[in-house]
Amino acid sequence: MSKERNALIDQNFRLNEEAVEDRDHGAIQRLAYGFELDRREFFKLLGGGVLVCAWAGPLRAQESGARARENSEDKLPQSIDGWLHIGEDGTVTVYTGKAELGQNIRTSLSQQVAEELRTPISSIRLVMADTTLTPFDMGTFGSRTTPIMGSQLRKVAASARDVLIQMAAARWQVDAAKLVAANGTITDPATRKSVSYPDLIKGQQLVKLIENDPPLTPAEKWHVAGTPIPKLDGRAFVSGQHKYTSDMTRPGMLYGKVLRPSAFHANLTSLDASEAEKLPGVKVVRDGNFVGVASPEQHTATRAISLLHAQWSAPQQPTEAELFEYLKKSSSGERRGNDQWGPSVYELGSVKEGLATAEKTLNQTYTVAYIAHVPLEPRAALAEWQEGKLTVWTGTQRPFAVRDELAQAFRIPSEQVRVIVPDTGSAYGGKHTGDAALEAARLAKAAGKPVKLVWTREEELTWAYFRPAGVIDVKSGVRGDGTLVAWQFDNYNSGPAAIRTPYNIPNQRIEYHPADSPLRQGSYRGLAAPANHFAREGHMDELAHMLGRDPLEFRLKNLTDQRLRAVFEAAARKFGWGREKSSASRGFGIAGGAEKGGYVATCAEVELNQGEVRVSRVLEAFECGAVVNPDGLRNQISGAIVQGLGGALFEAIQFDNGRILNPHLAQYRVPRFSDVPQIEIEILDRKDLPSAGAGETPMVALAPAIANAIFAATGIRLRSLPLVPEGLPKKG
Amino acid sequence: MPITLLVNGAERRVEAPSDQPLLYVLREQLDLTGTKYGCGEGQCGACTVLVDGRPVRSCRTPVSAAAGKKITTIEGLEQDGKLHPVQQAFLDAEAFQCGYCTPAMIVAAAALLNENPSPSEQEIMRRMEGNLCRCGTYPRIVAAVRQASSVARKP
Numbered sequence: 001m002s003k004e005r006n007a008l009i010d011q012n013f014r015l016n017e018e019a020v021e022d023r024d025h026g027a028i029q030r031l032a033y034g035f036e037l038d039r040r041e042f043f044k045l046l047g048g049g050v051l052v053c054a055w056a057g058p059l060r061a062q063e064s065g066a067r068a069r070e071n072s073e074d075k076l077p078q079s080i081d082g083w084l085h086i087g088e089d090g091t092v093t094v095y096t097g098k099a100e101l102g103q104n105i106r107t108s109l110s111q112q113v114a115e116e117l118r119t120p121i122s123s124i125r126l127v128m129a130d131t132t133l134t135p136f137d138m139g140t141f142g143s144r145t146t147p148i149m150g151s152q153l154r155k156v157a158a159s160a161r162d163v164l165i166q167m168a169a170a171r172w173q174v175d176a177a178k179l180v181a182a183n184g185t186i187t188d189p190a191t192r193k194s195v196s197y198p199d200l201i202k203g204q205q206l207v208k209l210i211e212n213d214p215p216l217t218p219a220e221k222w223h224v225a226g227t228p229i230p231k232l233d234g235r236a237f238v239s240g241q242h243k244y245t246s247d248m249t250r251p252g253m254l255y256g257k258v259l260r261p262s263a264f265h266a267n268l269t270s271l272d273a274s275e276a277e278k279l280p281g282v283k284v285v286r287d288g289n290f291v292g293v294a295s296p297e298q299h300t301a302t303r304a305i306s307l308l309h310a311q312w313s314a315p316q317q318p319t320e321a322e323l324f325e326y327l328k329k330s331s332s333g334e335r336r337g338n339d340q341w342g343p344s345v346y347e348l349g350s351v352k353e354g355l356a357t358a359e360k361t362l363n364q365t366y367t368v369a370y371i372a373h374v375p376l377e378p379r380a381a382l383a384e385w386q387e388g389k390l391t392v393w394t395g396t397q398r399p400f401a402v403r404d405e406l407a408q409a410f411r412i413p414s415e416q417v418r419v420i421v422p423d424t425g426s427a428y429g430g431k432h433t434g435d436a437a438l439e440a441a442r443l444a445k446a447a448g449k450p451v452k453l454v455w456t457r458e459e460e461l462t463w464a465y466f467r468p469a470g471v472i473d474v475k476s477g478v479r480g481d482g483t484l485v486a487w488q489f490d491n492y493n494s495g496p497a498a499i500r501t502p503y504n505i506p507n508q509r510i511e512y513h514p515a516d517s518p519l520r521q522g523s524y525r526g527l528a529a530p531a532n533h534f535a536r537e538g539h540m541d542e543l544a545h546m547l548g549r550d551p552l553e554f555r556l557k558n559l560t561d562q563r564l565r566a567v568f569e570a571a572a573r574k575f576g577w578g579r580e581k582s583s584a585s586r587g588f589g590i591a592g593g594a595e596k597g598g599y600v601a602t603c604a605e606v607e608l609n610q611g612e613v614r615v616s617r618v619l620e621a622f623e624c625g626a627v628v629n630p631d632g633l634r635n636q637i638s639g640a641i642v643q644g645l646g647g648a649l650f651e652a653i654q655f656d657n658g659r660i661l662n663p664h665l666a667q668y669r670v671p672r673f674s675d676v677p678q679i680e681i682e683i684l685d686r687k688d689l690p691s692a693g694a695g696e697t698p699m700v701a702l703a704p705a706i707a708n709a710i711f712a713a714t715g716i717r718l719r720s721l722p723l724v725p726e727g728l729p730k731k732g
Numbered sequence: 733m734p735i736t737l738l739v740n741g742a743e744r745r746v747e748a749p750s751d752q753p754l755l756y757v758l759r760e761q762l763d764l765t766g767t768k769y770g771c772g773e774g775q776c777g778a779c780t781v782l783v784d785g786r787p788v789r790s791c792r793t794p795v796s797a798a799a800g801k802k803i804t805t806i807e808g809l810e811q812d813g814k815l816h817p818v819q820q821a822f823l824d825a826e827a828f829q830c831g832y833c834t835p836a837m838i839v840a841a842a843a844l845l846n847e848n849p850s851p852s853e854q855e856i857m858r859r860m861e862g863n864l865c866r867c868g869t870y871p872r873i874v875a876a877v878r879q880a881s882s883v884a885r886k887p
Contacts, residue, residue: 102830102867230826237831238819238838240766240806247765255760298760299752376770376778376832376866425768425832426866457771631826635869639829642868665775665864673857676870 046093050201052084052160054210081135083156084113086164090184090198092117092124094153097137098145099129099397100423101431103695104632105145107232108225111628112150115217115225116157118181119197121232129421131403139398141429141523143596143693146628150691151216158214167200219626219687226687228631233423244425245395246380246454253382254283256443256453257301259291260463263314263658264520272309279304285446292439294447317658318518324367324471327493331515344496346510351475354486354507358477361486362543365473366535368494368721369652370466370519374670377425378460383440384450390417394437395424402434409438410445428643429523430464461663466653467524468517470494472535477507482549484558489536493517495528498595498700501536503558519655525640526696529595530647530703534721537591537704542717551708552577552590563599563623566684568592571601571621574682585609586616587713591704597692598624599684602641604705605677608713611727615645615677615706623684624692630683633694637681640698646671648703650725735799739764740808750796754788755779757795758805766806766835770864777863780836781805787843806835809842818842821880822873829867837863841877850881 085093094113100106106126114121127133129140137149161181168186169176172193180187187194219226236242261268271291273284282304283294291310295301318326355361381394390410396402399419407414419437436453444451455463470493477486487505496512544554552572559565571577572590582588585608592601605617618641627633650669654661662668703721711717716728737744739762746761753772758764758781767790770778774789781790782804809816815823818841828834837860844851844859851859856877857870865873 102828102832104829230823231828234823234826234828235815237828237834238815238822239810240764240835242831243765244768244832246769247759249763298756299749374866376776376830376864377768378770424830426830428866454769457773457776635826635829635872638871639868642870643866664773665771666773670864670866671868671870672864673861673870673874676857676868679871 046085047087047089048201048203048205049085049087050160050163050204050206050208051082052086052156052163052208052210053082054156054159055081083135083153084160086160086197086201088198088202088204090119090123090196092119093127094124094156095127095134096149096153097129097131097134097400098149099140099399099421101140101395101397101427102425103145103636104231104629105140105149106423107229108146108629108632109150109153110232111225111227111229112154113157115222116154117161119184121224121229123184128423129399130418131399131420132418136400139401139432140427141397141432143598143696146624146691146693147597150628154216155214156210158216159210160208162214163206163208164197164200168195171195171200219691222626225628226626227629229629230631243422244377244380245382245393245422246377246425246452248382248393248422248452250382250384250450250452253450253452254294254296254443254447255298255301256292256294256440256451257305258439258453258459259293259305259308259310260459261289261314262312264317265658266312266314268310269313270311275309276304276307279307283443283447284308285443287442290439290442292443294443294449294451314658319656320654323469323518326518327469327471327515328513331492331513344512346500346508348505348509349507351486351488351507351509354505355475355477357479358485359480360543360546361475361477362539362546363473363475364539364542364719365471366538366719367472368467368470368531368534370469370521370655371524371647371651372461372466372653372668373428373430373464373524374460374665374668375426375428375430378455378457379431379436379464380452380454381434381436381440382450382452383437383444385441385444385448388412388416390441391420392417392437392441393420393422394434394440395427395431396421396434396437397427397429397431398433401432402437405434406437406441410441428525429467429527432523433465435463457665458663461653461668462660463520465520465522467647468494468521468528469519470528470531472531474535474539476539476543478543478547480547482547482554482557484543489532491528491532491535494531497527498529498532498593502561502564502594503540503555504560505558519653525643526595526699529593529696529700530644531721533591533593533700534703534707537593537701538707538717538719541589541591541704541708541711545711550578555590555592561594563686564592564594564601567599567601567621567623570682570684571603571619574621574680575603575619577603582709582712584713587709587711589705589708589710589712591701591708593697593701595697595700597690598622598694598697600697600701602701602705604702604709606706606709606713608710608728613649613710613724613728615649615675617678617680618702618705619680619682620698620701621682621684622694622698623686624694624697625689626687626691627683627685628691630685633683634681636694637683637698638679640696641679641702642671642676644699644702645675645677647721648706648723649675650722652722652725733796735795737762737795737799737803738801739803740805746795748795751794753791754781754793754795754798754803755790758790758803764805764807768832768836770833775862775864776833777840778833778836780840780863782839782843785843785846787840804839806839809838816842818845818877818880821876825872825876825879827869827872827876828865829869833863833865833867837865837873841873841880845877845881851877853878
């Protein structure tokens with residue numbers, strides 16, 4: 001196969017992989033963003049100052065000589081997004097469609113603006129995830145905030161700085177290139193004249209349109225970005241003052257609650273609401289299969305639901321015992337299953353020929369269970385209708401998509417819907433959809449009053465979507481000297497993220513097979529990357545042991561990616577890999593990989609005591625280019641490790657015939673204080689490389705590192721996640 | 733029924749069924765929303781408040797059982813604009829991510845330090861086991877509680 005053809009296949013595969021991922025995220029086409037406020041209105045809202053705008057979408061490529069130009073029209077064109085406003089008091093307001101969910105981007109994005117605008121971070125205020133005020137954004141997922149929104153805001157801020165320098169140059173009649181911006185002030189070193197940003201723009205009402213890509217400050221020269229700035233509004237969180245969606249109220253607000261069906265895919269056949277309707281102030285709404293109530297108090301709403309007598313009819317649905325067989329069976333044949341994008345295949349060389357030249361081959365199957373996100377703030381929404389317009393506050397990762405969901409559901413133009421996302425009590429990929437928003441809006445419409453609806457934990461663990469379960473078959477061939485020669489990897493249902501191997505293998509066939517999922521499924525932190533790494537890095541470990549080679553040495557022998565090698569080597573060095581041999585009571589494992597611009601290697605130590613498995617130490621080396629906030633990054637990495645422990649060791653959704661069997665925290669175990677190992681983090685700060693996101697990839701190598709450590713100690717190879725929901729299985 | 737509660741040093745009169753969980757009275761009637769709903773089954777600890785200095789799960793505590801007792805919520809820890817040492821330690825260690833579990837973590841830790849001013853790491857972990865942080869910020873929380881233990885005062 002020619003190089004060109006490989007490259008083409010590679011590109012197509014990647015495109016398809018991205019398309020599938022975007023589908024996973026429910027990606028929607030870019031809408032023409034309607035900037036609804038005209039210039040006078042905008043300044044009425046903000047006071048005077050300078051508003052920096054850009055054409056919708058990415059900034060245009062460099063045009064020689066082009067600079068930010070003033071827009072003389074009173075009405076801004078529809079395709080213009082307002083990104084940054086500098087007020088007459090020096091307050092910098094930045095507009096971004098990204099949502100803060102605990103990943104600390106309110107701070108890290110502010111740092112990047114402060115850096116490029118050369119202004120104190122205390123003067124910056126971010127307006128986030130408000131479909132009326134912020135430019136369109138596809139959503140907060142895929143570790144895209146840092147690489148994409150971060151660089152967008154840097155460009156906007158750098159352009160704004162340039163606008164200010166131009167203004168000062170015009171005022172002083174000097175060459176702009178000679179002026180210096182620092183600490184919110186522009187100075188002319190020749191004349192020692194200086195002017196603060198507020199003084200410079202006092203009395204102005206300017207709209208500046210950015211037309212070119214400005215040069216950005218390289219990470220080596222960062223002063224504000226790249227430093228461990230504390231969370232900007234941290235005090236509001238420790239004092240209990242921050243208002244999450246679930247804490248908000250509106251005048252006259254009612255509490256909503258939904259009657260959940262008896263099983264998935266059930267139809268409502270009858271409803272007797274007479275008893276519930278007798279409760280004072282209770283409004284019962286039935287609309288198709290939707291049944292909900294609204295009441296002035298939460299407890300009355302709950303009581304009303306308990307007084308509804310409903311009959312449901314539900315179809316027979318697969319059981320958990322037949323899950324993996326069902327997934328494989330339902331994916332057989334081209335474009336079966338519920339995946340509109342169909343399968344994606346990557347091929348290189350010939351696996352058949354590769355296997356023929358292999359001295360040893362290995363054929364194994366790995367599985368992963370459905371798991372739940374369990375965001376501590378459940379799905380919540382507060383909906384209010386006013387003169388046919390709908391405003392919804394809700395914790396979602398995709399405010400613009402939820403806006404469109406609402407517009408469709410109520411058959412109104414999306415301009416009539418405003419979705420606002422208060423900084424939210426976590427999501428982990430679980431809050432892409434607008435379920436609670438739709439429910440609250442439906443009830444509010446019927447009640448004629450604002451309605452707040454907060455899902456219960458049981459609803460979260462039943463009616464939210466899950467991380468897909470999956471089956472992964474791996475067939476490999478290796479030469480006696482440890483060189484990989486063949487690799488076949490078939491993923492059924494769990495997804496294509498990080499499905500490709502980073503190891504050098506001349507003959508590969510890698511395929512993602514969509515399937516019919518018995519349960520509602522969707523994105524979860526890292527998408528399928530944890531599953532695909534579990535299978536791949538577990539299999540690599542099996543091959544190393546089969547050959548009698550050290551698992552790290554075997555990996556490095558087949559690996560030339562320098563960034564991945566660097567994290568493997570850093571992790572091994574800091575962990576002391578190979579210093580102590582695994583014993584029956586203590587095992588050491590290693591795994592690694594690369595995804596979404598992040599490179600990770602994880603070493604795990606497990607202690608075994610009478611069938612009990614405890615992860616006692618985790619060391620992770622991580623590299624994501626130039627680090628924007630090292631303290632925030634450590635928090636994300638450490639958190640990903642702790643959360644990853646649950647999916648690795650014991651988390652699993654149990655189900656039968658369209659019902660969840662463990663929808664309570666007493667039954668669905670998530671990591672607690674006592675589960676936490678000693679965690680060490682080694683960050684490789686590559687100031688020479690673009691910054692990548694870090695919300696997901698730090699999680700992907702944990703489960704295989706633990707499974708490999710368990711094998712090293714016990715000789716028991718665990719190929720299913722969770723590994724030890726009921727302790728170590730007997731050898732056999 | 734009318735019930736008188738002593739919340740954060742003030743007498744508050746509320747109207748609620750006697751079996752209504754304290755959590756909803758605090759949040760809906762008194763607008764003390766720092767205390768959170770997390771599971772309603774006493775498993776996550778997000779609803780932790782102090783009743784007569786002891787941490788309780790307000791989602792499982794009938795409002796009538798708290799009547800006449802001293803109730804302290806996260807809003808009552810800060811005094812004269814000065815954060816409680818545990819709050820300050822959480823802020824300094826940035827012992828949170830999304831922050832949803834944080835108020836209850838702080839309330840639980842304040843109660844622990846009130847009882848035992850210098851707990852070991854093991855004791856902190858054992859006593860806080862009922863409080864969930866889904867973002868996995870546990871190591872920083874333990875560090876913050878240890879930091880606060882040297883300067884803690886009574887809540």
